[in-house]
Amino acid sequence: MANKFYFRKKNTNHYTVAFYNLENLFDTKDDPKTLDNDFLPDSEKRWNRKRYEKKIVKLGTAISNIGFSKTRKAPALIGVAEAENKKVLEDLVDSKHLKQKEYGIVHYNSPDERGIDVALLYQKQYFEVTNSETISVMIHDDEGVRDYTRDILWVTGILNKEEIHVLINHWPSRRTGVEDTGYKRIVAAQKNREVIDQITDQDPEAKIIIMGDFNDDPFSESVKKHLVQNDLFNPMEKLHTRYRGSTSYRSQWNLFDQIIFSYNFHRYEKEKHSFSDAGIFDKDFLKIYKGRYKGTPFRTYSGKKYTGGYSDHFPVYVRVKHNG
Template structure:
């Protein structure tokens, strides 16, 4: 008699990152410069527009990786949220309320009050530890340049140790070359965080995600990659007609993942990397005009556009055997 032995089926999950373009409430925060996103501002931000944004962003998040994994993402790094209140509204919005999401968020010193955060499905990921790390920057005149903190969240993902580092590095607003040193400092800070984790456990499994405001081949990303022998699966995805954000009709791939090489281990009971991609479905794109194909954003300058974000999300699929 012939016996059939079946290998246990692997379980797959999605880990995502999304810069959601200024998710602000409609109330004035006297501590931060949020006056652009108030009902009285030129942008005329309103409850109706806020709720529309929540619904749209929730719909996107619920669909990231759905074709591959058949369920919502287990973890979603988020950039450009104002506070805890908007995150609570987001996870309780129409398309996310049934998914048991919780979040980790700390207020950062960023002058505009935009922070990073981590959404996670409590059925999959159990948070054990979280901490923020400040990137100390100076402007040319010697004054402090307040930017987003880097967020570290550690826990058990399907019972296995996982560390996630969420980033939103300094922008290129005043010029790519002029601001490069600021992103190099952020890169160095992430290197220090990885060293901190590896000092405790040399085999620590780490995912670094974020809007780095640099492409995979930029000096800051190459330095980070080399510092701990990391793998960047996004390198092959940037092309002349594809990226995560577009400026002057040129694509950039600022939104990326890097990971430790132990995501390629073949042993049992471990998390393994499967694939990474840009989530750039047609409904997330401008469908006509000069900017056809670029992200369908909420605002274009001061003009309300009614879209989703000026960035496409990115995602990676991991498996546990």
């Protein structure tokens, strides 16, 4: 018992920063401004209140456990993608496994045609928001027609008395093919670099975290060449293998969900945060437990078929240590 107590005490200065694609967290009401018709009670998917509430509880369960085994607390910061609006996020943070954590929400409606947004959830006892804004990602096709994708969410705040900048992303999908859509994700990467350069021009020592569903892997051109330069470190490079990732498609693992940060997180400074470790939160309860897709994310829908799971993505996380 004494050893167990010591283990818990030893890790209280560690904090988890996570990212989770929530897989179509839609409410059951029709929004005439977006393409949300697949997620209505009378749609082919039969998305109803009972299914919605079940998903909210499941997502809350998953989030509350990310990093808990070592830090003994839920994530201090968690970026999310594929949330329809602020109300679904309010329901999420008010769910039974998260309610006592008192999460705040930073959310803006994005121009995405389906109405899915990114957001930041933060535990108010550890993080104070000082500024937030959205950065548009302007993408056009060969004919000059704009592709309306998700904005970048830029949040600045104080984590345990240290200023941190967080950029939350959900880059354009690969739906029409990797090569056909690759240029879109390069544009998104370059826009992140513009913001990073803007931040470091003002403060060369700024602590920056870039996270999101990039729809590209750590070694894809968009991430490796256009985003991660000498000032950034991507711990996800070592996590992606043939047998492991954050999402699976046609028996192939991808690590689209990533958390990247400025190199100064490797520096030990008193009253500052330093990088401890990174991981994919792929516990067994988040996986399909039998059949052809055993071991892959236990998703809410498989095509039009309701399966009642969590998400088609696993969360990813980094742990930082506050050097008191």
